[in-house]
Amino acid sequence: MAGSNDRLGITRREFGVLAGGAGVAVGLAAGAPHLALAAGKANAADLIPGKVPEMIVHNAKLGVMETPLELLRQHRITPKEIMFNRLHFPIEGERSWTASLKPVERPEWTIRIDGLVTRVRTVTLADLEKMGTTEVETVVQCAGNGRGFFAAKAKCPGSQWHHGGMANVVFEGVPLRPLLDSLDLGASSQVRYLTVGGLDDPPTPKGADFEKSYHIDDPALDRAILAFKMNGEPIPACHGGAVRLVVPGYYGNMNVKYVTRLLLAAAPAPTVFQARAYRVPLHPVEPGEMKVSDFNLQNSVPTYGFRIKSVIFAPLASDKVAAGPVEIRGVAWNDGNAAVDLVEVSTDGGASWKAATIEKPKSPFAWYHWSLKTELPAGTHTLMARATDAWGRSQPLDGTAMWNPKGYEWNGVDRVTVTAS
Amino acid sequence: MKVHFLLLACVVSLLLGRAEVEAADPFELPRGPGRQLVYGKCRTCHDLQYLVDSAGVDAATWDGLLDDMEGYGCEFDATERERLLAYLSTFLGPTPPPASAAGAVTPSKADGASLFREQCASCHQENGRGVPGDFPPLDGNPDLFADRLLPVYVLLFGLEGEITVNGNRFDGVMPAFSHLSDAEIAALVNHIRSNWSNRVRFEPAFTIRASEVADLREPALGPGDVQAYRRLRLAR
Numbered sequence: 198m199a200g201s202n203d204r205l206g207i208t209r210r211e212f213g214v215l216a217g218g219a220g221v222a223v224g225l226a227a228g229a230p231h232l233a234l235a236a237g238k239a240n241a242a243d244l245i246p247g248k249v250p251e252m253i254v255h256n257a258k259l260g261v262m263e264t265p266l267e268l269l270r271q272h273r274i275t276p277k278e279i280m281f282n283r284l285h286f287p288i289e290g291e292r293s294w295t296a297s298l299k300p301v302e303r304p305e306w307t308i309r310i311d312g313l314v315t316r317v318r319t320v321t322l323a324d325l326e327k328m329g330t331t332e333v334e335t336v337v338q339c340a341g342n343g344r345g346f347f348a349a350k351a352k353c354p355g356s357q358w359h360h361g362g363m364a365n366v367v368f369e370g371v372p373l374r375p376l377l378d379s380l381d382l383g384a385s386s387q388v389r390y391l392t393v394g395g396l397d398d399p400p401t402p403k404g405a406d407f408e409k410s411y412h413i414d415d416p417a418l419d420r421a422i423l424a425f426k427m428n429g430e431p432i433p434a435c436h437g438g439a440v441r442l443v444v445p446g447y448y449g450n451m452n453v454k455y456v457t458r459l460l461l462a463a464a465p466a467p468t469v470f471q472a473r474a475y476r477v478p479l480h481p482v483e484p485g486e487m488k489v490s491d492f493n494l495q496n497s498v499p500t501y502g503f504r505i506k507s508v509i510f511a512p513l514a515s516d517k518v519a520a521g522p523v524e525i526r527g528v529a530w531n532d533g534n535a536a537v538d539l540v541e542v543s544t545d546g547g548a549s550w551k552a553a554t555i556e557k558p559k560s561p562f563a564w565y566h567w568s569l570k571t572e573l574p575a576g577t578h579t580l581m582a583r584a585t586d587a588w589g590r591s592q593p594l595d596g597t598a599m600w601n602p603k604g605y606e607w608n609g610v611d612r613v614t615v616t617a618s
Numbered sequence: 619m620k621v622h623f624l625l626l627a628c629v630v631s632l633l634l635g636r637a638e639v640e641a642a643d644p645f646e647l648p649r650g651p652g653r654q655l656v657y658g659k660c661r662t663c664h665d666l667q668y669l670v671d672s673a674g675v676d677a678a679t680w681d682g683l684l685d686d687m688e689g690y691g692c693e694f695d696a697t698e699r700e701r702l703l704a705y706l707s708t709f710l711g712p713t714p715p716p717a718s719a720a721g722a723v724t725p726s727k728a729d730g731a732s733l734f735r736e737q738c739a740s741c742h743q744e745n746g747r748g749v750p751g752d753f754p755p756l757d758g759n760p761d762l763f764a765d766r767l768l769p770v771y772v773l774l775f776g777l778e779g780e781i782t783v784n785g786n787r788f789d790g791v792m793p794a795f796s797h798l799s800d801a802e803i804a805a806l807v808n809h810i811r812s813n814w815s816n817r818v819r820f821e822p823a824f825t826i827r828a829s830e831v832a833d834l835r836e837p838a839l840g841p842g843d844v845q846a847y848r849r850l851r852l853a854r
Binding site: 254255256257258259286287289293352353354355356357399400401402403404405473474485488489602 | 664672743749752
């Protein structure tokens with residue numbers, strides 16, 4: 198039965214009735230995002246205020262969430278309210294500021310450029326804002342996007358993303374290489390890598406900081422920018438503001454968030470986030486051949502440029518399809534190095550294919566929108582889409598052919614089953 | 619007595635009401651030996667959805683994942699690693715035993731010190747000093763002596779929202795540890811209250827009995843309720 202508390206004389210049952218027994222939570226109003234973390238059914242809108250509740254939560258404590266395709270397809274430029282989110286550390290405690298769609302309010306944001314240089318330099322956000330900027334429309338995609346589809350061969354551990362771990366947005370920022378040149382760092386000839394890191398640090402003392410390293414001569418750095426705006430506004434906190442390195446055409450983890458340090462070094466960063474995580478084997482492997490912890494600098498490469506990919510936006514399995522004329526549409530993209538010039542669509546499970554009309558974007562890094570007008574008689578149909586670019590790179594009919602232990606870089610031909618009636 | 623009811627009523631009316639139904643961790647893992655070690659070690663840096671979403675992978679994959687987690691800062695000794703791997707590869711493996719076949723789980727020895735290492739140290743640290751900004755200290759934490767039952771509520775139902783400990787602000791989420799038995803929770807609270815510099819403040823009157831823990835499990839509260847209780851009891 199109810200005991201009683203010593204001090205203030207309120208019995209436990211009395212407290213229970215007032216606080217919890219009546220079903221009214223005596224919660225902290227301002228801490229509503231935190232309530233969601235412990236409450237049971239994590240709601241994206243409670244985790245990061247402003248995100249729509251329809252987001253599919255993959256890890257509440259980290260604010261990891263995916264966009265349903267039914268929402269994603271409604272916008273050519275993905276609004277921040279529906280953009281997928283993936284952070285590596287808890288969005289609470291010291292990092293609760295990251296659980297926000299608002300800009301990061303740190304006016305003295307400073308980036309330190311250091312390493313094998315003669316002169317260490319600092320650049321502030323205010324400095325960046327005064328410099329000449331470039332805008333780039335680009336796909337942002339998690340390396341794990343599509344991981345759920347690898348389970349057809351063997352399940353890969355981690356969040357089972359479908360297609361919604363991607364977005365198409367516009368970043369504005371200062372081009373990286375010209376900035377580094379202008380700083381006159383006096384870099385050593387021993388410099389082989391640029392390591393980029395920032396405020397993305399773990400809560401535990403033995404944890405690893407989030408940093409990524411790039412070969413200093415990587416051509417992708419030619420188009421990298423230190424971005425401070427997304428879709429015309431300061432980059433939201435959860436998406437990496439105040440400053441995010443954006444490398445158009447590269448998987449999401451390589452767009453380092455919260456940038457405060459650029460390091461010119463002779464070797465890549467030793468942190469697990471560079472040395473082991475976000476790496477793919479040099480060639481596809483069979484399940485069991487390699488453990489998720491077996492990755493190293495010799496047997497793998499980071500998740501660099503996007504593998505060419507296309508996704509069907511309509512019709513989806515959730516759509517009501519009337520038998521007769523139908524427009525199948527979707528998007529396609531690649532690493533931006535060669536134009537996507539063919540998207541083939543099948544409505545009979547791959548027996549025959551027709552070329553879709555492609556709308557080529559101004560930016561080679563953005564979504565190409567494709568569509569095909571065709572007929573769907575009554576019945577069940579498997580729709581497929583397959584993109585090919587000018588270099589002949591295309592998608593495997595069976596995406597599990599590219600199976601890797603962490604389930605990265607899925608780019609199998611998309612399949613949607615619909616019933617027309 | 620009337621004053622205190624009023625005080626509590628004011629607290630309730632001031633704060634936003636929202637129905638909380640779950641007190642335990644939102645992810646209920648299958649029962650089996652080693653389950654509690656998973657709760658203790660695997661919620662510091664992420665929640666259990668990663669584990670639930672990975673269910674079905676084989677022992678070799680879980681083995682690799684444990685190595686991976688060490689790289690991210692998860693700490694466990696060889697014995698703990700064996701126990702974790704056994705649990706994960708069995709109950710979250712390709713052929714988990716049906717629930718009814720799980721069998722009785724022999725409760726651990728309810729030794730406060732080893733429970734602390736297993737369940738609490740990953741956040742609050744072995745030395746009980748926590749991590750500034752992230753995990754409050756337990757060594758020298760006045761909360762432990764301001765109210766006899768508060769630590770029991772915290773372990774049973776978690777704690778969320780902003781708190782101040784010795785002038786330092788924390789704004790995190792402590793998950794519920796209701797997976798622990800009454801004896802284990804009592805042993806933990808008694809250990810924390812009498813360890814490090816806390817032993818100076820400890821008095822026999824603060825000793826918690828297992829039966830008292832049992833008494834507090836129903837009705838289930840939420841971490842927000844515990845926060846409200848804390849505020850009330852500490853008059854902060």
